[in-house]
Amino acid sequence: MKLKYDGLAPKMARFQKLLEQFVATNIARPRERTLLELARVSRSELAYSNLWKFFFTPNEEHRLGDNALRSLFEAAGARFDTTDFSSAEVEREVITPSGKFIDLLVTTRSLIVAVENKIDAPLYNDLADYSDYIDQRAHGRRPIKVVLCLSEGDACFPFTRVTYKKFFARLRNNLERVEVRSTINNRYLNYLNDIMATIDDLNQKKQTDRAFRRFVTKNEKATIVLVRRVSGMKEEFHEKIRELERLIRVKPVRKGIYKSQTVETQIYESLWLKYTTKRKALIEVEAWISAVGWQVEAYREKDPVRGTKRRFDYDIPVSKVADYVHKLIGLIKTKLRT
Secondary structure (H helix, E strand, O other): OOOOOOOOHHHHHHHHHHHHHHHHOOOOOOOOOOHHHHOOOOOOHHHHHHHHHHHHOOOOOOOOOOHHHHHHHHHHOOOOOHHHHHHOEEEEEEEOOOOOEEEEEEEOOOEEEEEEEOOOOOOOOOHHHHHHHHHHHHOOOEEEEEEEEOOOOOOOOOOEEEEHHHHHHHHHHHHOOHHHHOOOOHHHHHHHHHHHHHHHHHHHHHHHHHHHHHHHHHOHHHHHHHHHHHHHHHHHHHHHHHHHHHHOOOOOOEEEEEEOOOOOOOOEEEEEEEEEOOOOOEEEEEEEEEOOEEEEEEEEOOOOOOOOEEEEOOOOOHHHHHHHHHHHHHHHHHHHHO
16 A cells, blocks of 8 residues: 655645644643553542552551541541541442442441542432431441542532542642651552552543643644544555565564554554574564654564664665565574574
């Protein structure tokens, strides 16, 4: 497949301006994905509630003590006695007499706390029903009722709305205390930081998505053309890589094709080939194609120092790249036999 670039040059200046505006709006923020995002549960209220049950329980193996629970109460502006937290018990999905479910229920000797956790879903829950149930179960304990959510919104009486931003500010501050840092289980601290990073990004993403929609609306026609051109270029990358794969006559022990991911800063596709020598040395040959052109590299596997590298013009016949790959394989095998 050959892309037709006729008429593209006059649009280049506009595309350049479009991309500069895009970067200036801070819409594009490449970063590493969190574990929750990799597991595709970054918007799951159930997943977060299960995690908070663990972190709100003071005597769990995370060794955070009462810091997560204390931080939630501080964010809610609630009065509490920390000496009471040692007896804290946390339940999930507590059913009310009307058949409704409270996400989290925390009980201590002096407190009973209902926590309704909200990520994406609207607050349609029967908070009055939850409140009545908590009051009935109080038995002299002071009730605290919290909606933990991403952003500020309408009043949720008789509950108190606490944003994750406010909760995390308190939590991060409490975790910085020297006595906490000395006892904490770092494995679970990493998990907790991952949770906070995920939810922080959900908050940021809402703002970013709005900005992105405004940007696309303002530059819709140019954006469509640019996206089509980029998609076409990626298709051409794939055709070139598949042609190179077909032209390679020396059969490898393993091979594969890799396409650049969204978190990377360059658009490319590569073909990697692994070969063994008579002495069982494993060598790898990799060929990349990007908008810049071709790059072919060969090296011994697990060798931190890369070996031979050569670049080719984008429009060079793929057969020329294949010829060089064959030559490279032969040279390396000969070298490793000596």
